[in-house]
Amino acid sequence: MTKSIHCDRCLKEIRIKGDLVTATMFFQVVPYHEDCYAKDLKGAKTLLLNNQPINGFSGNFLTLLAIAVFIASFFIDDNSMIYLSVLALIAILYRLYSFFIFERHLEK
Numbered sequence: 382m383t384k385s386i387h388c389d390r391c392l393k394e395i396r397i398k399g400d401l402v403t404a405t406m407f408f409q410v411v412p413y414h415e416d417c418y419a420k421d422l423k424g425a426k427t428l429l430l431n432n433q434p435i436n437g438f439s440g441n442f443l444t445l446l447a448i449a450v451f452i453a454s455f456f457i458d459d460n461s462m463i464y465l466s467v468l469a470l471i472a473i474l475y476r477l478y479s480f481f482i483f484e485r486h487l488e489k
């Protein structure tokens with residue numbers, strides 16, 4: 382199953398996974414070319430665009446951290462853990478969304 386993914390900035394197709402950066406902008410997950418993401422980060426959208434990509438090494442690392450926090454929240458009986466686990470769950474859902482909507486359609 383193939384679906385073409387188009388960059389949010391230049392509107393051209395993103396063909397390879399290595400060139401894809403997904404990030405949240407105004408609570409929406411948007412796909413970018415790596416270069417276009419860097420340009421938009423410095424541009425006018427910088428206030429809306431999260432400078433933490435969802436995919437890639439740092440995104441995966443944060444997702445692992447979020448999963449760990451989410452699991453830990455079941456064992457730690459503390460009210461502050463509820464907020465942390467909700468934040469963690471949101472991070473995990475964004476990561477899954479990015480994967481199913483964009484990443485799985487691209488070649489490595």
Ligand SMILES: [Zn+2]
Binds near residue numbers: 392
């Ligand atoms: Zn682009």
